Amino acid sequence: MTAEQGPAIDAPAAADPVAELSRALGYEFRDHDQLLTALSHASYAHETRGDRGNERLEFLGDAVLSLVVGHALFAAHPEWSEGQLTRARASLVRGDALAERAREIGLPGLVKLGRAEVRGGGAEKDSILANVLEAVIGALYLDGGLAPVQAYVAGWFRGDPETALHIDAKTSFQHWAHAELRATPSYHTLTDSGVEDDAQRFTVEVRVLGEGYGTGTGRSKRLAEQAAAAAALARRAEER
16 A cells, blocks of 8 residues: 555654643543544544544634633733733734644644645644644533633743743834834744754844844744844843
């Protein structure tokens, strides 16, 4: 049988994905089948079962995350306006931010993909990882209610709150650029080592109207962009 004729391929996975995610999320799942469905991308499910895989759980998880993150922000920042809360929630649940959370709990090695997505490196695509995380959140909610989801999201708010929220240098620098220069910053990748898990894999420069304002490095482009924006803010402070 040729590779093209073979069945859908799972990404390299841990021996027991339920155990891996239970440990990562701090919650013991009762419904293992539902969690495994959450890990089944539509490409895999279509090839193996003829259904849409985790899409319904993804829909539910998206709604649950919006509620839980919104509630956490509301409680943590009583001084914030509606606009600040809305921007903060959007920042926390945007695709690249969720993809980073997915990597933190090992989803790239657990997601099940169809042949084409495996060949295309789907297990590292931000869009796929974000969707799978939402599906896992949906399964977590159905299995245990809001409490385990709230406990997991609470971990996003530990440590440096500005880093955790990503209401950070990048957003602050954009506000400054809009107010002072009437322009939107752009981010440009200068180097990529290509080494997975390299803490300095990406080097990014932030520019406004063609002028470089700061550079930063990080394991992901998002983190490098945040570091570049932080450098730009530091430059602003020095110039005052």
